[in-house]
Amino acid sequence: MGRGKPWTREDVIIAYALYCVIPFSKVNNSNQTIKNAAAVMERSPASLKMRICNLAALDPDFLATGRAGLTSVASLDREVYAEFSSDWQRLSATAEELLGLPIFDVAEPVYNGPDRRRKKTYAEISDKQARRFFRKSVIAAYEGRCCISGMTIPQMLIASHIKPYAVSDLQTERANPANGLLLNAFYDRAFDQGLMTVLPDLTILISDQVKEVYTDERTKEWLYSIEGTKIKRPARFAPNRDLLAYHNEYVFLR
Known part of the structure; x- marks a missing residue:
């Protein structure tokens, strides 16, 4: 056939x-x-x-x-x-x-x-x-793995928009897989709320606004400990540098 x-x-x-x-x-x-x-x-x-x-x-x-x-x-x-x-x-x-x-x-x-x-x-x-x-x-x-933690539980994974969906271009950005990171629910929420960002070189940065206020051990363990590390680069559709720059500038809390 x-x-x-x-x-x-x-x-x-x-x-x-x-x-x-x-x-x-x-x-x-x-x-x-x-x-x-x-x-x-x-x-x-x-x-x-x-x-x-x-x-x-x-x-x-x-x-x-x-x-x-x-x-x-x-x-x-x-x-x-x-x-x-x-x-x-x-x-x-x-x-x-x-x-x-x-x-x-x-x-x-x-x-x-x-x-x-x-x-x-x-x-x-x-x-x-x-x-x-x-x-x-x-x-x-991302082969079904959170690009930060490596978690593979499907129910806990979210395809997170780098540039928020509401302000993304309908044709070139909203459904563009290069406008996405696969994150577990905890990191998706932190990224979405600007508590963390990913630099164009894929390095993770945590907001000083958070670090100045929250000093409990769990926050240190789950959030602050990943600062300076890099997300796992996907096999294809690597995060778009311009879209990461947008998140750094307009979503990340400085």
Whole structure:
């Protein structure tokens, strides 16, 4: 199935979206998401897996980790990568529409008539879908581990926006996995409230406003002890330096 079948632009869009949301360690022929997508695309899981791996060769953040994608990169791959790597919300919406599967763990609400809850607008559906895509892609980038503590309990992990969601650009920032850090709930709250920040070189900084007031042993152990250390760099979608600078300037308490 799928042998010799030409790859279309639509196929590559699906492959790129899957590259974003599947941890690289789980990109294999037996991955259920890949198998389900391949069946819809009328391709073999091996063929789809190979295309996903090809896209790694276009990702500078992935290559910066010292790992290498496959060297055979088609011009169509480059075109799709260039088109969607700055329009994440459209990538997630387009891929899921083409595939017809809830690959980002969100399905379009069903409208059951006037006596039911009102029908959600397209914008609301798209926003929810983009949020799910963002979370799943950030989890994949960090291989499901908090970038500070290494915690792996899914219920305790949050895909935290570096530049706050409310002020992020709809097209280039809100669903951009490079605008995310995977943090456990404690560090997510501290980061969100400006009690800590991450410098462009990935070094953690704790607010003096906190250190001057709170001197209990638990705060020292859980918060102050990480100052000066670096977060774990993800396998792909490294935190954007400009977005980290925004957090340093406008969110961090000085």
